[in-house]
Amino acid sequence: MNIAQQLVNGIIIGHAYALVAIGWTLLLGAARLVNFGHGQIYMVSAFVAWWIMSMTGAPYVLAVVVAIAAGAVIGAIMQRLFLRLTLSQDLVNLMIATLGFGQILEGAAGLTFGPKPETLTSPLQAVTFDFGPVWFTAQDALAVGATILVFLGLHVVLNRTRFGAAVRMVAEDPPLVALYGIPISRVYISIFAFEGAAVALAATLIAPRTPILTSMGFEQVVMTFVVVVLGGIGSVGGSYVAGLLLGLFTAIFSALISPAYTTAAVFALLIAFMVLRPGKLAAGGNFAR
Amino acid sequence: MNAHPTYFRILGTVALALLGFFLPRFLGGSSHVYDTLGTIASFSAMSYGLDIILSDLGEISLAHTAFFATGAYASAILSVDYGQGAWVAMAGAVLAALALALVLGLITLRTREFAFSLVTYAAAVVCMNIAANWDFLGGSDGIVGIPPLALTIGPLSFAASQPPQFWPFAYGLLLLTLYVVHRFRRSRLGQAALMVHMNPRLASMCGVDGNRVRLLVFLVSAPISALAGWLYAFQRAYVGTDLFDTYFLVLMLTGVILAGRRLLLGPLLGTALLVGQKSFFSLGAYGDKLVLGAVLVGVLCFCPKGLASLWPRAPGRALRQM
Amino acid sequence: MSARLQLRDLRVAYDRNLAVTIDHLAVEPGTLAAVIGANGAGKSTLINAIANWSRAAPRLSGEILIDGEAVGGKSADHLARRGVVLVPEGRGVFMGLTVEENLRAGLFAARAGGRAYSLADIYTLFPRLRERRSNLGGSLSGGERQMLAIGRALRMAPRLLLLDEPSIGLAPRLVSLLLETIRALADGGLTVFLVEQNVRAAIAVADSLYLLERGRVVASGDVAAMKDDPRIIEAYLGARN
Numbered sequence A: 001m002n003i004a005q006q007l008v009n010g011i012i013i014g015h016a017y018a019l020v021a022i023g024w025t026l027l028l029g030a031a032r033l034v035n036f037g038h039g040q041i042y043m044v045s046a047f048v049a050w051w052i053m054s055m056t057g058a059p060y061v062l063a064v065v066v067a068i069a070a071g072a073v074i075g076a077i078m079q080r081l082f083l084r085l086t087l088s089q090d091l092v093n094l095m096i097a098t099l100g101f102g103q104i105l106e107g108a109a110g111l112t113f114g115p116k117p118e119t120l121t122s123p124l125q126a127v128t129f130d131f132g133p134v135w136f137t138a139q140d141a142l143a144v145g146a147t148i149l150v151f152l153g154l155h156v157v158l159n160r161t162r163f164g165a166a167v168r169m170v171a172e173d174p175p176l177v178a179l180y181g182i183p184i185s186r187v188y189i190s191i192f193a194f195e196g197a198a199v200a201l202a203a204t205l206i207a208p209r210t211p212i213l214t215s216m217g218f219e220q221v222v223m224t225f226v227v228v229v230l231g232g233i234g235s236v237g238g239s240y241v242a243g244l245l246l247g248l249f250t251a252i253f254s255a256l257i258s259p260a261y262t263t264a265a266v267f268a269l270l271i272a273f274m275v276l277r278p279g280k281l282a283a284g285g286n287f288a289r
Numbered sequence B: 001m002n003a004h005p006t007y008f009r010i011l012g013t014v015a016l017a018l019l020g021f022f023l024p025r026f027l028g029g030s031s032h033v034y035d036t037l038g039t040i041a042s043f044s045a046m047s048y049g050l051d052i053i054l055s056d057l058g059e060i061s062l063a064h065t066a067f068f069a070t071g072a073y074a075s076a077i078l079s080v081d082y083g084q085g086a087w088v089a090m091a092g093a094v095l096a097a098l099a100l101a102l103v104l105g106l107i108t109l110r111t112r113e114f115a116f117s118l119v120t121y122a123a124a125v126v127c128m129n130i131a132a133n134w135d136f137l138g139g140s141d142g143i144v145g146i147p148p149l150a151l152t153i154g155p156l157s158f159a160a161s162q163p164p165q166f167w168p169f170a171y172g173l174l175l176l177t178l179y180v181v182h183r184f185r186r187s188r189l190g191q192a193a194l195m196v197h198m199n200p201r202l203a204s205m206c207g208v209d210g211n212r213v214r215l216l217v218f219l220v221s222a223p224i225s226a227l228a229g230w231l232y233a234f235q236r237a238y239v240g241t242d243l244f245d246t247y248f249l250v251l252m253l254t255g256v257i258l259a260g261r262r263l264l265l266g267p268l269l270g271t272a273l274l275v276g277q278k279s280f281f282s283l284g285a286y287g288d289k290l291v292l293g294a295v296l297v298g299v300l301c302f303c304p305k306g307l308a309s310l311w312p313r314a315p316g317r318a319l320r321q322m
Numbered sequence C: 001m002s003a004r005l006q007l008r009d010l011r012v013a014y015d016r017n018l019a020v021t022i023d024h025l026a027v028e029p030g031t032l033a034a035v036i037g038a039n040g041a042g043k044s045t046l047i048n049a050i051a052n053w054s055r056a057a058p059r060l061s062g063e064i065l066i067d068g069e070a071v072g073g074k075s076a077d078h079l080a081r082r083g084v085v086l087v088p089e090g091r092g093v094f095m096g097l098t099v100e101e102n103l104r105a106g107l108f109a110a111r112a113g114g115r116a117y118s119l120a121d122i123y124t125l126f127p128r129l130r131e132r133r134s135n136l137g138g139s140l141s142g143g144e145r146q147m148l149a150i151g152r153a154l155r156m157a158p159r160l161l162l163l164d165e166p167s168i169g170l171a172p173r174l175v176s177l178l179l180e181t182i183r184a185l186a187d188g189g190l191t192v193f194l195v196e197q198n199v200r201a202a203i204a205v206a207d208s209l210y211l212l213e214r215g216r217v218v219a220s221g222d223v224a225a226m227k228d229d230p231r232i233i234e235a236y237l238g239a240r241n
């Protein structure tokens, strides 16, 4: 077995996990929203990109841009729907509502795109780099690079800009935000749109690795859920680290022990973590850091 | 309360129960009608398991698909692999669910609100992953060839291979479930659960041990969903990892929330509406999914107390919540 | 010239419990009006209603006029941008933001009508804040936090500054220092509506006084006239014990 290659795979998968998770992390940190519709936004964005490419023959880059826009719109719609629940911080009902929202997306995508598996093709998928025992594709490199950029960018925006301050304010004390003259629903809509756009970016960069299906929402992001929680609620840096570690863990666990039980192992880890350190799930003091 | 109203209530309940039993006939008595109502009965039984967690304890368990599946898998394994009868399968379903609920209940004892939901969700994912990979549980193929439901009570024996024959079992389970939930709400445990939900500090001052109550309610709730799984396994003659599908979770949640929480017939009505739509006015698998999701989101966003709260004369006591 | 703030038939209710009933109240520009009253009298409910802000969503009816313009129904953030700036009771700053971020975070319309104090002005007013400018709000002492809350409000070009018990939990020396600062702001032309439990301190700085009991104004007028009102003396003693 090629340990070096497994490590490389782990790093790539880990960045993919982190990138898929970033929008959700922000959403959870700022709006306390556990978004079970996240996977379906991923799925829809991948299909939008595929559809653009196969219907219009547009290049991959354009498809990426359109998919990101579509993701942002879905996020914004979600915010409009959930505004009341978000403002009243009815966290539990919100969580169920996102489950329903995911079902809507899945149903709508099934009706629109059909049940067949499709392939989102990226020209970079065919470009491979070989370094002795390890290899990866240009698409992988792009995903890793984009993840790092997105995380750095988000970190800077959250900590260095007034808009970022507004997001942190919303996370800390939503009613108080109004007294600072800031319309809270605008902040929320930006956060939700970011969630949608970020997961769409992730989808377009990562989905070319495997065939896409309208029913894939759940499996594609189930690991994200772990990243988001293990990273510390809403912690941007934390979810990067958690994503990376999780990628390495899954790569090594599936190579050495059992690929089939990887998900179970990861979730068992998650349960252990949540049970042993429930305090970590309380309001995010380390949000945005 | 004097004897008269109670008397009438019992009579009314019995009349309603009888009416319910003959409902499939009033609706035409076709095999499709029987099948649909049987499904409504088993799915609403499944929802009642979640209902007492959601409405009485005030937490959202996302692990009830796992209890449902546990009941179904236990029944399938006992009847297919071990050739046992339906009674044994039933006992197995309940015991397996109790064991799982005990483990999960202990794990989630200290978690509240969305941490509780996240842990239960994670647990459901683990269970599904195990079911999909462990050959003992049929792996990704599931377990096929479950024999028709046959129960022997003393000298009588009933067998159900057709939907109309299946209906009495489904209806019986539904009535049993309703009875259990009704009794639960009147029991000391039910009252304690409500207290722990509404005012945990007051509850602990009154000497109610919140953690113990939570655990016990979990243990009451899991077998209810598991029994529904038991029935469903025989009804479908097949179990597989699709039992863990989000669809069931969303169905349960919507069923409970649609009519309104803490209404005895709420989950039944909610489930009946949803399954009825799927069965008689189906828009195809995707369309139905869309409808289900839209109903759930619609109720939560625009009428979070359920449709019954729109009813002008709705009894205040039953609707008061949170 | 019309009053800066006018209330007519204002009613504020939590569920079915009427918490505040004000038939008429007016505050002239450039003056400092103080509301005093016992715990639960409805002071916070009243001042929050003026800013159309609350953590509890009570029901409001009646008219609120700012410079003659009816603002009932305008959202709290809109009012804040237009110069109706509230410093709420208790937690009024963000713990997770630094002092300077808190001061910079406010959004306001340049033509809100009031004077927007610059950061330098605020640091001159509260030198302590300059020293702690890059500390997190959560690491400030109670007094520093109150200074920050007021500084933040001044940054937002207030036409009407609403202060809900700024002195709560402060040492007596700090209380008088803070209230003197507020008095100086009013002398500089700022209109201040102040809720204060410390009656002696309120009397020392206010132009006019309102005594609130069970949601109603039971006595009001110029401080000079109100000072010797037996009800005030009673309330004052009540507040003392």
Ligand SMILES: Nc1ncnc2c1ncn2[C@@H]1O[C@H](COP(=O)(O)OP(=O)(O)OP(=O)(O)O)[C@@H](O)[C@H]1O
Residues within 6 Å of the ligand: C014, C019, C037, C038, C039, C040, C041, C042, C043, C044, C045, C046, C056, C089, C197
């Ligand atoms: N969120 C709420 N829900 C219901 N009733 C409330 C709420 N907040 C305040 N009240 C009631 O309204 C009345 C006025 O309360 P308010 O907070 O305005 O008093 P206050 O004068 O500011 O008191 P304090 O000096 O203690 O701050 C009280 O009787 C209180 O019980």
Ligand SMILES: [Mg+2]
Residues within 6 Å of the ligand: C043, C044, C045, C089
């Ligand atoms: Mg007050």
